[in-house]
Amino acid sequence: MSLNAITDRAPAAGPSTAKWIGWTVVALMAWGAVYSQLVPFSDWVMASTQVDPSSHLGEAVSFFAYDTPKVLMLLTLVVFGMGVVRSYFSPEKTRALLAGKHEGIGNVLAASLGIVTPFCSCSAVPLFIGFVSAGVPLGVTFSFLISAPMVNEVALGLLFGLVGWKVALTYLGFGLGVAIVSGWIIGRLHLEHWLEEWVRNIRSTAIVMPPEELTVVDRIKAGIEAVKEIVGKVWPWIIAGIAVGAFIHGYVPASLLASIMGRDAWWSVPAAVVIGIPMYSNAAGIIPVVEAFITKGAALGTVLAFMMSVIALSLPEMIILRKVLTIRLIAVFVGVVGTGILAVGFLFNALFQ
Amino acid sequence: MKDVKVLGPGCKRCVTTAEMVQTEADKLGVPVKVEKVTDYAAIAGYGIASTPGIVIDGKVVHAGGLPKAEDLARWLAA
Numbered sequence: 001m002s003l004n005a006i007t008d009r010a011p012a013a014g015p016s017t018a019k020w021i022g023w024t025v026v027a028l029m030a031w032g033a034v035y036s037q038l039v040p041f042s043d044w045v046m047a048s049t050q051v052d053p054s055s056h057l058g059e060a061v062s063f064f065a066y067d068t069p070k071v072l073m074l075l076t077l078v079v080f081g082m083g084v085v086r087s088y089f090s091p092e093k094t095r096a097l098l099a100g101k102h103e104g105i106g107n108v109l110a111a112s113l114g115i116v117t118p119f120c121s122c123s124a125v126p127l128f129i130g131f132v133s134a135g136v137p138l139g140v141t142f143s144f145l146i147s148a149p150m151v152n153e154v155a156l157g158l159l160f161g162l163v164g165w166k167v168a169l170t171y172l173g174f175g176l177g178v179a180i181v182s183g184w185i186i187g188r189l190h191l192e193h194w195l196e197e198w199v200r201n202i203r204s205t206a207i208v209m210p211p212e213e214l215t216v217v218d219r220i221k222a223g224i225e226a227v228k229e230i231v232g233k234v235w236p237w238i239i240a241g242i243a244v245g246a247f248i249h250g251y252v253p254a255s256l257l258a259s260i261m262g263r264d265a266w267w268s269v270p271a272a273v274v275i276g277i278p279m280y281s282n283a284a285g286i287i288p289v290v291e292a293f294i295t296k297g298a299a300l301g302t303v304l305a306f307m308m309s310v311i312a313l314s315l316p317e318m319i320i321l322r323k324v325l326t327i328r329l330i331a332v333f334v335g336v337v338g339t340g341i342l343a344v345g346f347l348f349n350a351l352f353q
Numbered sequence: 354m355k356d357v358k359v360l361g362p363g364c365k366r367c368v369t370t371a372e373m374v375q376t377e378a379d380k381l382g383v384p385v386k387v388e389k390v391t392d393y394a395a396i397a398g399y400g401i402a403s404t405p406g407i408v409i410d411g412k413v414v415h416a417g418g419l420p421k422a423e424d425l426a427r428w429l430a431a
Contacts, residue, residue: 090416092417095402118418120364123361125393130400130401130402131402206400207399
């Protein structure tokens with residue numbers, strides 16, 4: 001049925017379009033078939049290695065054998081889907097939507113568009129200048145810049161695969177919340193004069209690119225391209241992360257982390273945020289380890305705060321942004337976003353007892 | 354002689370884009386002068402919000418991500 005729906009909408013659906021859609025459907029079905037066999041597969045691995053499943057080594061091996069293919073497959077699916085969705089958006093279109101928007105609604109819109117707009121940290125500076133010089137309010141621009149890297153498909157895909165969809169959705173919701181509120185506060189502080197001077201002096205006319213004519217096939221290709229680029233880059237980190245996670249699963253005593261990362265240790269939330277700042281992104285390597293922490297007694301709010309801090313407050317990104325922001329403005333940015341993440345950690349630990 | 358500017362702070366994609374422009378132009382036999390613009394203020398002046406961007410004879414034709422070869426051919430032939 002979905003196949004008909006897609007072909008009906010495509011105006012120039014030639015034979016090759018049908019072929020592409022057909023193969024995509026076949027690939028998705030094959031994905032589902034393989035995915036449903038993962039438990040038997042890991043059982044088979046366990047049986048053939050002849051390790052006692054209840055031993056330390058057995059727990060570690062079974063975690064590794066089941067989670068590695070599962071997470072890589074879920075991540076591939078999420079990245080593919082996101083690649084297709086993102087082909088409908090561009091930073092220029094997003095900027096046109098945000099220009100002249102009032103704060104409040106502008107922050108909500110910017111944070112939401114941050115999830116679906118293609119964004120690479122190497123073009124953070126051109127994007128920042130492009131937004132601000134074209135009349136997007138500073139706070140609204142920040143909402144976009146906070147949400148775009150934090151609520152990304154790798155983090156969502158991995159959380160979905162390792163910890164479950166509820167936590168993935170919670171991360172999405174709280175991530176958006178932090179981006180919206182932090183951007184709104186930065187906007188209310190009226191810090192435009194804390195931008196580097198040359199940035200303030202740029203007056204450019206925002207251009208709107210002529211709409212690129214993308215066919216359904218182009219969009220499917222965009223999804224495949226995203227998988228090649230993103231999954232192709234992060235898979236070694238994921239495997240390394242799962243290996244460390246597997247070791248923790250098998251060898252670390254169950255309640256070891258409860259005292260340091262548990263709900264009762266209030267100081268663990270700020271500690272998690274501070275430790276997270278110098279650790280650069282690699283959501284890919286960190287999430288599998290963090291998942292193992294949860295099973296060993298770490299509180300979920302503390303863990304979420306840690307992940308958000310690692311991903312949203314990264315030193316390399318601050319160094320890049322230093323080109324356009326004064327140190328004072330960067331300090332405000334870190335302070336506001338860090339406080340937001342702290343609040344998420346405490347709130348979450350308090351709500352989900 | 355077409356004047357092509359590739360806008361970008363010098364990331365890998367920007368370098369690849371400049372190479373793609375040259376390759377495509379050679380294939381079509383269109384004489385081009387490819388210049389990389391890496392200065393942030395200059396890039397912003399063209400009004401784009403994502404890099405790499407491509408400007409041909411003063412007109413912005415592309416922004417964000419690697420261009421498609423067939424689009425490059427179309428822009429260079431125009």
